[in-house]
Amino acid sequence: MPSLFKQGDIMIGGIFPVFNKEITGTSMFDTKPPGVKCAGFDLRPFRWTQVMIFAIEEINKDPALLPNISLGYRILNSCASPTNTLRAALTLASRPEEIELTSPCPPAISALIAESGSSQSLAVAGALGPFQVPIVSYFSTCACLSDRTKYPTFFRTIPSDYFQAKALAALVKRFGWQWIGAIQSDNDYGRNGILAFTEEVKKLGVCIAFVGTVLRTYTTDQILDVVEMIKQSTVKTILAFVPEGDFYPLMKEIVKHNITGIQWIASEAWITAARPSTPEIYQAFGGALGFVVKKMAIPNLKPFLTGISPYTDPSAAFVRDFWEIMVGCTPRLPGEYIGTEATNEICTGNETLLNSQDVFFNVTQLRVSYNVYKAVYAIAHALHQLVFCQSVGEKAVRPCLNISEIHPKEVTDHLQRVNFRNQFGDDVFFDVNGDPPASYDIINWQLIDGQVQHVTLGHFASAANGDYKLSIQEEEIVWRTGKMVPTSVCSNVCPVGTRKAQIKGKPTCCFDCIPCADGTIANSTADCTPCQQEYWSNERKDECIPKTVEFLTYHEPMGIAITIVSLLGALLSLATMMVFICYRDTPVIKASNSELSCFLLLSLFLCFLCPLTFIGRPTVWTCMLRHTAFGVTFALCISCVLGKTIVVVTAFKATFPGNRISGKFGPAQQRIIVCSCTLIQIVICVLWLKLNPPFPDKVFRYSNQKIVLECNTGSEAAFYAVLGYIGILALICLVLAFLARKLPDNFNEAKFITFSMLIFCAVWITFIPAYVSSPGKFTVAVEIFAILSSALGLLISIFAPKCYIILLKPEKNTKKHVMGKT
Numbered sequence: 001m002p003s004l005f006k007q008g009d010i011m012i013g014g015i016f017p018v019f020n021k022e023i024t025g026t027s028m029f030d031t032k033p034p035g036v037k038c039a040g041f042d043l044r045p046f047r048w049t050q051v052m053i054f055a056i057e058e059i060n061k062d063p064a065l066l067p068n069i070s071l072g073y074r075i076l077n078s079c080a081s082p083t084n085t086l087r088a089a090l091t092l093a094s095r096p097e098e099i100e101l102t103s104p105c106p107p108a109i110s111a112l113i114a115e116s117g118s119s120q121s122l123a124v125a126g127a128l129g130p131f132q133v134p135i136v137s138y139f140s141t142c143a144c145l146s147d148r149t150k151y152p153t154f155f156r157t158i159p160s161d162y163f164q165a166k167a168l169a170a171l172v173k174r175f176g177w178q179w180i181g182a183i184q185s186d187n188d189y190g191r192n193g194i195l196a197f198t199e200e201v202k203k204l205g206v207c208i209a210f211v212g213t214v215l216r217t218y219t220t221d222q223i224l225d226v227v228e229m230i231k232q233s234t235v236k237t238i239l240a241f242v243p244e245g246d247f248y249p250l251m252k253e254i255v256k257h258n259i260t261g262i263q264w265i266a267s268e269a270w271i272t273a274a275r276p277s278t279p280e281i282y283q284a285f286g287g288a289l290g291f292v293v294k295k296m297a298i299p300n301l302k303p304f305l306t307g308i309s310p311y312t313d314p315s316a317a318f319v320r321d322f323w324e325i326m327v328g329c330t331p332r333l334p335g336e337y338i339g340t341e342a343t344n345e346i347c348t349g350n351e352t353l354l355n356s357q358d359v360f361f362n363v364t365q366l367r368v369s370y371n372v373y374k375a376v377y378a379i380a381h382a383l384h385q386l387v388f389c390q391s392v393g394e395k396a397v398r399p400c401l402n403i404s405e406i407h408p409k410e411v412t413d414h415l416q417r418v419n420f421r422n423q424f425g426d427d428v429f430f431d432v433n434g435d436p437p438a439s440y441d442i443i444n445w446q447l448i449d450g451q452v453q454h455v456t457l458g459h460f461a462s463a464a465n466g467d468y469k470l471s472i473q474e475e476e477i478v479w480r481t482g483k484m485v486p487t488s489v490c491s492n493v494c495p496v497g498t499r500k501a502q503i504k505g506k507p508t509c510c511f512d513c514i515p516c517a518d519g520t521i522a523n524s525t526a527d528c529t530p531c532q533q534e535y536w537s538n539e540r541k542d543e544c545i546p547k548t549v550e551f552l553t554y555h556e557p558m559g560i561a562i563t564i565v566s567l568l569g570a571l572l573s574l575a576t577m578m579v580f581i582c583y584r585d586t587p588v589i590k591a592s593n594s595e596l597s598c599f600l601l602l603s604l605f606l607c608f609l610c611p612l613t614f615i616g617r618p619t620v621w622t623c624m625l626r627h628t629a630f631g632v633t634f635a636l637c638i639s640c641v642l643g644k645t646i647v648v649v650t651a652f653k654a655t656f657p658g659n660r661i662s663g664k665f666g667p668a669q670q671r672i673i674v675c676s677c678t679l680i681q682i683v684i685c686v687l688w689l690k691l692n693p694p695f696p697d698k699v700f701r702y703s704n705q706k707i708v709l710e711c712n713t714g715s716e717a718a719f720y721a722v723l724g725y726i727g728i729l730a731l732i733c734l735v736l737a738f739l740a741r742k743l744p745d746n747f748n749e750a751k752f753i754t755f756s757m758l759i760f761c762a763v764w765i766t767f768i769p770a771y772v773s774s775p776g777k778f779t780v781a782v783e784i785f786a787i788l789s790s791a792l793g794l795l796i797s798i799f800a801p802k803c804y805i806i807l808l809k810p811e812k813n814t815k816k817h818v819m820g821k822t
Helices: 043-061 082-092 118-131 161-175 188-202 220-232 244-256 279-285 301-306 319-327 368-388 408-415 474-481 557-582 587-591 594-614 620-653 667-691 716-739 749-773 777-808 815-819
Strands: 003-006 010-016 019-025 035-041 071-077 109-113 135-137 154-156 179-185 207-214 237-241 263-266 289-292 419-421 427-429 438-448 451-462 468-472 498-502 511-515 535-537 544-546 548-550 695-699 706-712
Touching (some): 003 043, 010 043, 010 082, 010 368, 035 319, 043 319, 043 368, 118 135, 118 188, 161 188, 161 237, 161 263, 161 289, 161 438, 179 188, 179 244, 188 207, 207 220, 207 244, 220 244, 279 451, 289 451, 368 427, 557 777, 587 594, 587 777, 594 667, 620 667, 620 695, 620 706, 620 749, 620 777, 706 777, 716 749
Parallel strands (some): 010 071, 010 109, 109 135, 135 154, 179 207, 548 706
Antiparallel strands (some): 003 071, 289 438, 419 427, 438 451, 451 468, 535 544
């Protein structure tokens, strides 16, 4: 591998991407490894190599730093390829090819300065780290390299992308960009940089519209895919986290397709690069904003650079390529034959670089070159502390360590403790992760006097605890560009009463504004907020208003109708009772058991009054009364009917010879049946009220805009136990009456009881599904309807025939007719 080489007491290795493209060629008949050829000579990395040589020569001349010890170097080309970088690193760790076998074995490298790309640095740090070889990078910013467990010997003189991601996120927040695109290089630098940036901006609600991937070795079709991605997107701001060499092919295509009106945000890798900073590129990338590391001017560097010549050291690598680009001719060295295939004219040997105005010789704004300079001095200070056991500047003493005893691990240990101020007043030290403090300038591209220049518009500084400070001169940007910084949003802010509706397949920043659903509002936020349970949204969906309260009242038509029917039923019961009292000595009344009939009419009177407790705003007392009163009164009612049924059955059974049942079932036994059956229901109701009584409740499930006030039954089991007990009594009555329906008698009550029980059972069987499915106050209405209809059924079926005979057919109110005798 061609190299820049100089022997010294202590050797420092260097790896730089002097050529930025790797071309591999293989032969099926070749048993050797594939040949590697590099193309695309890059002036920028070549200057980095010269800065490293300049710094080493400056240190060798310094009597205070490493006195009487010479530093040597060996610099190789990485070809901007991780595999070739690893090959170069292994080459540096072995015996240099430039040394003859008869020469004394030169010292191995004590430290390595590498590399510009993060992927390349990862390869070197992973390979040489286990051997404790210290590696100092000047341009690798991937935050992944800060992992000291994986890369314990890696250091760098440029801040980690962890801080740059925070800086870029702060810049995006400052200008209110919420919808941005991203371009990444297909390597560790680009992928990790965009990942760190994405994590930061997501905390701010910023969306990444797309992530395009580029690389210098990509085909034209792959580059055009990214161009098409940009053209189809609506973003006005794009971040390019890409090295210069990877981004330049895309830049040319963007200019070619005349894509303008985009605010570009640059990473430190390309914002100050020479090739993109041209008037041609400016038409599409003018006004680009980016973060750059601290700049510095290195005295005496320019004479050193202008003194580079292929005639000074004909064996020096890369110098011939540099000369051909700078001078424009091919140098011919003594004894060298140049074939006719040479593209450039042959140099005369009188050419010089002293008067060149190329940007290569502008040493007033050095950034990455200054990082190389600091890396060399950091290694030199670590070696000085190791060899002399004291810092530079202290009283000179004799070496405390023989140079031959230097081990790379000791250099690494001293690098971790390096902390000095160089001749420019710049503090050089590494934190616990091997990173320097983070400090960036904000650079803006401007076209001044026909040349693209970098104007400093702000500053960003970040501390290790995560705090940062961003200062930027926004007025300066407007003044120089003549335009406002563009806004970049996918969708505008939704008006009040609407919410964001995510567009399928697009990021969260792209949304439609649709009206809030009923019951939710949106005033100052982009989301619909549900109203509290007792409130509902207005028509504009920007305010919650109280829901209407609903319960069965006396003032509405349904309440009025129920009240009238209840009172009429109660009056009919009282009227019937008066008839029975007045005609209590007639055969019809005597035959129907006047005492039980009066009890039954009294219970029906109470049943007709029960619905009145169901009307009005529910309270604790009305809720407990309505269900228990209904259960007890109907139990009393059906108990009386049961007593009458048993009387009828026993009366006719007594007609058989020797049967004494009727004699044993007198008034006392009838009262016992009625009281005991009613008492059971009373016990059930008392237990219900004691354990889990009914209570007033607000029900929201029936309507979104209404609150239904109703009585919660408390215990569902107790409620259905009350209904079930009444049903059992009714079923017994129905069975007994049905069995006695054909007994011989003109006035057989069993027929009427059977019919009344059929009506009663039909009503309450129908009630159950209607009760469960009725909404709101109609649940109460269904229960009231069941009470009234069953009570009317009993009143009419049992007492109407008797009243008809008593009042309208008195001729039939005789003992003979009642007994069925003509």
